[in-house]
Amino acid sequence: MVLTNKYYDGKIPVPADLNEIDEQTLAELKAYPAVISSSIEKYRFREAQAEMMNVARLGNKYLADEEPWKTFKTDKERTKTVMYVALQIASALATLSEPFLPFTSKKLSKILNLGETVYSWDDISTEKALLKESHQIGKAELLFAKVEDEEIQKQLDKLEATKKANNTEAEEVIPQKELIEFDDFTKLDLRVGTIIEAEKMPKAKKLLILKVDTGIDKRTIVSGIAEHFKPEEIVGKKVSVVANLKPIKLRGTLSEGMILMTENAEGKLVFVNPDENNVKSGTVIS
Numbered sequence: 315m316v317l318t319n320k321y322y323d324g325k326i327p328v329p330a331d332l333n334e335i336d337e338q339t340l341a342e343l344k345a346y347p348a349v350i351s352s353s354i355e356k357y358r359f360r361e362a363q364a365e366m367m368n369v370a371r372l373g374n375k376y377l378a379d380e381e382p383w384k385t386f387k388t389d390k391e392r393t394k395t396v397m398y399v400a401l402q403i404a405s406a407l408a409t410l411s412e413p414f415l416p417f418t419s420k421k422l423s424k425i426l427n428l429g430e431t432v433y434s435w436d437d438i439s440t441e442k443a444l445l446k447e448s449h450q451i452g453k454a455e456l457l458f459a460k461v462e463d464e465e466i467q468k469q470l471d472k473l474e475a476t477k478k479a480n481n482t483e484a485e486e487v488i489p490q491k492e493l494i495e496f497d498d499f500t501k502l503d504l505r506v507g508t509i510i511e512a513e514k515m516p517k518a519k520k521l522l523i524l525k526v527d528t529g530i531d532k533r534t535i536v537s538g539i540a541e542h543f544k545p546e547e548i549v550g551k552k553v554s555v556v557a558n559l560k561p562i563k564l565r566g567t568l569s570e571g572m573i574l575m576t577e578n579a580e581g582k583l584v585f586v587n588p589d590e591n592n593v594k595s596g597t598v599i600s
């Protein structure tokens with residue numbers, strides 16, 4: 315279409331006599347509607363789409379072999395014929411691509427300036443030409459946006475995350491522990507807490523020192539989450555706390571409880587916490 319606008323002011327050229335290659339190309343084009351529709355009727359949609367793309371390949375090969383950009387300088391009549399045949403393939407694509415790429419099909423039809431004209435698949439198989447001589451086409455436009463490297467990487471990252479999630483789901487689940495009595499469970503004092511201060515423990519790569527409002531009091535809890543969270547990210551966060559865990563000294567700091575954590579699909583630690591924002595510190599988890 316770029317060349318049609320460049321050489322012929324956007325008008326379909328009048329072809330000279332068609333040679334054997336031209337005739338063979340148009341004959342192949344006329345056979346495709348039956349091939350594609352047969353695949354669709356058998357619900358072989360991927361196969362049908364592949365055959366539609368073969369129409370585009372037919373046109374690409376024809377142009378690459380005939381090189382109208384070169385023959386325009388040496389044989390203008392031959393160039394008209396090549397351009398005429400190539401434009402017939404383009405117009406057929408506007409119709410044949412519609413079940414697979416409806417928006418692209420519409421855009422291509424607009425560029426070809428088909429207006430209200432709707433070619434049927436039978437027209438492609440039976441008509442001598444879809445685009446008549448001297449028909450005025452529009453300006454060429456890109457049918458598809460260029461996919462930048464950044465977008466490709468974004469999609470690859472998304473696929474990798476999905477793969478990891480699927481692998482995690484497929485992993486063997488940790489077996490259930492021994493059964494306990496209800497009385498054993500009631501010994502746990504689980505509370506909603508709020509982290510009000512957080513800082514890294516000196517000379518400890520994995521530990522954060524947290525000041526947690528448990529509703530009962532404000533206590534220090536040492537938690538091994540420093541590789542997953544920055545102190546400033548978690549201040550104000552609601553957490554689930556084992557409040558009656560026996561205190562223990564960790565690197566000289568008395569830890570008076572435990573924060574409940576789990577892992578997401580990427581292996582990153584996440585807090586086991588209440589979804590509702592209005593749950594108050596000190597609320598019992600039961």
